[in-house]
Amino acid sequence: MPSKTALRTREKGTGTVYKEKNRFYLKIIINGKTKTTMLRSEAGPPCTTRKEADRAANGMRKVLFADTLEETAHFVQEAKRLKRQSGMLLSKGWEAYLRQTTRPDSGDATLKDP
Numbered sequence: 001m002p003s004k005t006a007l008r009t010r011e012k013g014t015g016t017v018y019k020e021k022n023r024f025y026l027k028i029i030i031n032g033k034t035k036t037t038m039l040r041s042e043a044g045p046p047c048t049t050r051k052e053a054d055r056a057a058n059g060m061r062k063v064l065f066a067d068t069l070e071e072t073a074h075f076v077q078e079a080k081r082l083k084r085q086s087g088m089l090l091s092k093g094w095e096a097y098l099r100q101t102t103r104p105d106s107g108d109a110t111l112k113d114p
Contacts, residue, residue, distance in 0.1 A: 015027055015028035015029075015057065015060075016028075017039070017050075017053050017054060017057050019050075019053075022048055023038055023039075023046045023047070023048070024038075024039045024046070024047045024048070024050070024052075024053035024056075025037065025038055025039060026039055026053075026056075026057050026060065037060075039052075039053045039056040039057060040056060041055075041056060042056075098111075
């Protein structure tokens with residue numbers, strides 16, 4: 001039977017997940033240099049639970065285990081494309097601003113047609 005810590009450890013080379021204040025971070029050592037990244041959930045806000053953090057860190061495994069620079073570039077391009085699809089178009093920004101009920105008090109000059 002494996003030990004309890006063996007069930008919770010990550011694969012070698014996939015970094016360390018740690019908590020600082022109320023946020024989780026992933027620390028990776030690549031070519032002797034340490035890189036720290038704040039872990040974010042799929043929706044975008046920072047991870048605040050260990051379960052979310054582990055899920056976000058496991059999502060980065062493909063990039064960490066890429067063999068070639070081309071594979072890494074492909075994964076980064078794929079991630080950027082997904083990020084772009086989830087965002088709002090700039091042309092819809094003004095309409096979204098006007099729909100906000102919690103927007104700051106705006107003067108007449110601001111609210112007139114752009």
